[in-house]
Amino acid sequence: MTATDAPTLDTPDAQAGLVPARRRFTPPSSALGLLGLVGFAVLLEVLPRTGIVSRDYFPPLSAMVTAMVDEVQTAGFWDAMTETLLGWGIGLGISLVAGIALGLLLGSVEVLRRYTASTIEFLRPVPSVALIPLAVLLFGFQLQSTLLLVIYASFWQVLIQVLYGVQDVDPVARETARSYQLGPVARLRYLIWPTALPYVMTGVRLAAAVALILAVTAGLVGVGRGLGAEIAVAQSSGAVPLVYGLVITTGLLGVVINLLARALERRTLSWHSSMRADIGG
Amino acid sequence: MSDPTATPTGRTALLDVAKVQKTYTGQGRTVEAVRDLTFSVGNGELVCIVGPSGAGKTTLLKVIAGLLEPTSGTVTLDGTQVTGPPPSMAVVFQEYGRSLFPWMTVEQNVELPLKQKKMAKERRAELVRDALEAVGLAEAHSAYPWQLSGGMQQRVAIARAVAYQPQVLLMDEPFAAVDAQTRADLEDLIRSLWHKLGVTILFVTHDIDESVYLGERVLVLSSSPTVIMEDLTIDLPDERNQLDTRSSPRFAELRHHVYEQIQLAKHRRGGEPAPAGATGASAATTPA
Numbered sequence: 390m391t392a393t394d395a396p397t398l399d400t401p402d403a404q405a406g407l408v409p410a411r412r413r414f415t416p417p418s419s420a421l422g423l424l425g426l427v428g429f430a431v432l433l434e435v436l437p438r439t440g441i442v443s444r445d446y447f448p449p450l451s452a453m454v455t456a457m458v459d460e461v462q463t464a465g466f467w468d469a470m471t472e473t474l475l476g477w478g479i480g481l482g483i484s485l486v487a488g489i490a491l492g493l494l495l496g497s498v499e500v501l502r503r504y505t506a507s508t509i510e511f512l513r514p515v516p517s518v519a520l521i522p523l524a525v526l527l528f529g530f531q532l533q534s535t536l537l538l539v540i541y542a543s544f545w546q547v548l549i550q551v552l553y554g555v556q557d558v559d560p561v562a563r564e565t566a567r568s569y570q571l572g573p574v575a576r577l578r579y580l581i582w583p584t585a586l587p588y589v590m591t592g593v594r595l596a597a598a599v600a601l602i603l604a605v606t607a608g609l610v611g612v613g614r615g616l617g618a619e620i621a622v623a624q625s626s627g628a629v630p631l632v633y634g635l636v637i638t639t640g641l642l643g644v645v646i647n648l649l650a651r652a653l654e655r656r657t658l659s660w661h662s663s664m665r666a667d668i669g670g
Numbered sequence: 671m672s673d674p675t676a677t678p679t680g681r682t683a684l685l686d687v688a689k690v691q692k693t694y695t696g697q698g699r700t701v702e703a704v705r706d707l708t709f710s711v712g713n714g715e716l717v718c719i720v721g722p723s724g725a726g727k728t729t730l731l732k733v734i735a736g737l738l739e740p741t742s743g744t745v746t747l748d749g750t751q752v753t754g755p756p757p758s759m760a761v762v763f764q765e766y767g768r769s770l771f772p773w774m775t776v777e778q779n780v781e782l783p784l785k786q787k788k789m790a791k792e793r794r795a796e797l798v799r800d801a802l803e804a805v806g807l808a809e810a811h812s813a814y815p816w817q818l819s820g821g822m823q824q825r826v827a828i829a830r831a832v833a834y835q836p837q838v839l840l841m842d843e844p845f846a847a848v849d850a851q852t853r854a855d856l857e858d859l860i861r862s863l864w865h866k867l868g869v870t871i872l873f874v875t876h877d878i879d880e881s882v883y884l885g886e887r888v889l890v891l892s893s894s895p896t897v898i899m900e901d902l903t904i905d906l907p908d909e910r911n912q913l914d915t916r917s918s919p920r921f922a923e924l925r926h927h928v929y930e931q932i933q934l935a936k937h938r939r940g941g942e943p944a945p946a947g948a949t950g951a952s953a954a955t956t957p958a
Contacts, residue, residue: 561768562771564761567755568784569830575786579782582773583773660772660814
């Protein structure tokens with residue numbers, strides 16, 4: 390099997406990420422990627438210094454980094470970081486538990502799945518940020534408000550993936566399980582769950598990314614006190630380099646979360662065709 | 671256990687298929703896959719079912735396995751009517767790659783059905799070891815199925831069925847997807863397992879040579895809607911091997927005979943008058 394036709398769990402975005410997608414073959418390019426990153430950094434430094442872009446709105450990279458180095462030495466930054474990670478982690482955790490449990494239930498019971506399908510399709514596209522007034526009304530400017538936004542955004546990612554995963558059980562595998570007298574619990578444990586696992590992992594990765602976006606957004610619009618709130622404060626006080634510095638920090642946080650999610654995916658799916666090299670045919 | 675002179679009536683019936691009919695309905699169209707099948711399989715027999723492609727062989731096997739409900743008629747196993755998969759039956763599917771669970775090792779795949787039997791751990795391990803040894807895969811227990819060749823994967827599926835200790839082993843074109851040499855090895859494996867275990871085997875195939883080489887009896891099916899065209903006793907010696915058996919004059923005769931029947935079967939559907947010796951043809955004359 391070549392890398393070209395190896396299905397992977399790589400998905401470009403949340404909408405296309407309903408099923409494990411295929412990835413085109415690319416040569417190992419970590420060196421090239423690093424070079425590109427360095428080039429981008431140089432550009433960020435040079436453009437403001439040559440006056441091509443205004444330094445008032447777009448300070449050089451070194452200024453952003455300096456502002457951030459000062460910032461990470463303050464207790465306030467780490468409080469904000471903790472708050473954001475708390476909102477992200479708790480919200481994601483609740484989404485995963487609820488999404489997986491409900492997904493397995495709805496996916497296994499055909500009547501329930503049909504009964505809820507239209508409702509899910511209606512609720513899913515509602516943007517989480519549209520719920521901000523409701524969140525504030527319910528919980529005020531507390532962590533719970535952030536959690537509501539995070540959970541609403543990430544829960545659907547998990548639920549939809551689990552629903553697809555449960556539907557993907559191979560008919561031959563299903564008949565094998567039936568003819569060998571596997572009961573409902575054994576079927577769930579040994580057949581349905583492992584079949585759904587690649588989808589669940591895609592759901593985890595998408596949900597983790599979306600949860601971070603909402604955890605930051607919540608602070609940005611005044612709900613909660615996370616990194617988003619820090620950005621808002623820096624912006625209103627005219628600390629432009631710090632605004633950029635914080636934006637870069639949230640970006641790095643996203644990269645770390647994605648790397649962790651991918652590592653988890655590789656560990657749990659070592660048997661999956663996207664992660665292995667076939668020998669027999 | 672394996673009397674070479676066995677006849678369709680020579681043993682007590684273990685599996686009875688009576689007037690089984692299966693019609694699929696869907697999208698405003700009905701397809702009668704199996705019209706009227708009646709036969710029985712004796713305890714310890716090795717019976718092959720052969721028929722032209724699209725003869726409803728798989729449908730029949732699934733009905734017998736309790737995976738599919740017949741539209742009418744009954745399947746009886748050891749005196750009990752089959753309404754769902756019976757505990758004393760194991761099925762080996764053609765699609766070994768989909769029937770084995772890729773997230774489990776060879777050993778775990780073979781052991782899984784035994785866990786459902788609430789068996790002691792030591793006993794399970796023993797059965798798994800013996801079964802893998804019997805199919806020649808004692809070394810591969812900790813490999814994953816997808817690390818093995820196609821033939822080896824089907825051996826794992828056979829080991830799983832053997833470890834399950836079924837009364838009846840159903841095999842649905844199990845060697846259709848493996849290469850010719852592997853297929854010959856696996857055919858001999860089935861004969862030797864059958865001798866060793868005394869299990870009753872119902873083997874579905876589209877390969878005429880395979881059916882004659884393996885079976886004590888060969889049931890020849892017509893085209894869909896399916897009836898049995900002939901119930902042929904294979905009077906070859908019990909000790910068979912790929913070289914001598916296949917080149918014996920009697921093998922050639924039997925093969926020739928079944929081949930002729932299959933050719934007839936392609937043109938004669940279940941509704942039309944059946945040749946002498948055939949059983950179960952209905953009187954209706956509507957072609958499908």
